[in-house]
Amino acid sequence: MNWEQLLSLRRQGDTHKRLRKEQDETRLGFEVDYDRIIFSAAFRSLQDKTQVIPLSKTDFVHTRLTHSLEVSVVGRSLGRIAGKKILEKHPYLKEVHGYHFNDFGAIVAAAALAHDIGNPPFGHSGEKAIGEYFKTGNGQQYRSKLTEKEYQDIIDFEGNANGLKLLTETREGVQGGLRLSFATLGAFMKYPKESLPKKPTAHIADKKFGFFQTERHFFEEVAKELGLNQTRQGKETSFSRHPLTYLVEAADDICYTIIDFEDGINLGLIPEDFALEYLIKLVKDTINTKKYNEMVYMEDRLSYLRALAISTLISDVIDVFVENEEAILDGTFGVSLLDKSKYKAQISDIIQLSVEKVYQSQEVIEKEIAGYRIISDILDVYTSALVKKIEGQASNYDSLVVKTLPAFYQRTEDLSIYQILLNTCCYVASLSDGAAVHIHNKIMGRQL
Missing domain, CATH: 1.10.3410.10 (putative deoxyguanosinetriphosphate triphosphohydrolase like domain)
Known part of the structure; x- marks a missing residue:
């Protein structure tokens, strides 16, 4: 891998190469990435997502939001110091291409800011709760309707893969999500592989997975633009990490x-x-x-x-x-x-x-147990209603349930069962802790 490619300013949909020397120094492209992330709805929801203590009532305990901001500050320092040393070792990056040490800091800060953006409510137990609903809960019924990799995507639901989906997903009228630079997306991707094979080696890049099947082609586009080393080919896709x-x-x-x-x-x-x-x-x-x-x-x-x-x-x-x-x-x-x-x-x-x-304190365990039940119940109600809708078997209750979803998640036209299930998982993952509790109370009839 080489630094010139790794520092690509290209964004999804670009037809021409973006040159570092042509950048506006008052608002560098990598800094635009940071701005787009911090103004996004997905980032705002982190203010009420668990870092350590679910549903904490104290004001000094960190949330995913404060944690992400702090990680971005530390990441900026790491990037700047490393950037200075990289430019000393590879002076052509500055002399020929115009890169500065602050560029490295801006890339790392933006990627660090987004590093938890795809995490579900209730901390890491939220990821496990989503996966276990499909692995051991009522979601098992969908197994026969999915390919092996599609099923693995949801039984091992991964916040990192959901983060990439959030940052890059095209919606009607919004091409390429936040349209971040490929350098920032590369730095964001901790596990540049798909869900299978699972942990094929002891290399840290193989520890988890970094994209769902829905993002596979775009992931490969980013990886190839950055010049990441391809470590598996054919039916198995994986690359080396961005440095x-x-x-x-x-x-x-x-x-x-x-x-x-x-x-x-x-x-x-x-x-x-x-x-x-x-x-x-x-x-x-x-x-x-x-x-x-x-x-x-x-x-x-x-x-x-x-x-x-x-x-x-x-x-x-x-x-x-x-x-x-x-x-x-x-x-x-x-x-x-x-x-x-x-x-x-x-x-x-x-x-x-x-x-x-x-x-493993009693407070954390008790709230994680509640989180498991909340996530499982929400998934049960929404996946059932959406699948029945696509199969033409929706009851009046199912139709009412679907109408409570944001418009983007209500759609079923031209979507596969996998896409509908994954979208529902991503919707649940987008909820803050408080919103998940509120929706659960509503669908369980405890709150009118």
């Missing part, structure tokens, strides 16, 4: 490791004493102990430690990225950047503590 995807992933890993840990302390699920104990190796070279000891309030002490820890991990990630640039470009770097971090042991300890004290 900047590693920085997007690292920004996410840094934020959820440190900030979910901070949330756990703020919630009282983890004792504050653990903060310094677990972060000391990350902050020992930069902490001002006098300043730290003068802080009266726990929130201030935690914020200070968090800032230092994130700064340390940013520097460490850049070192790993630069040292492994060649392997990343040829597609042979098979782990995350933090897996090669010199702080890997400390990161693992922090994540393990968060799992035990936060992710």
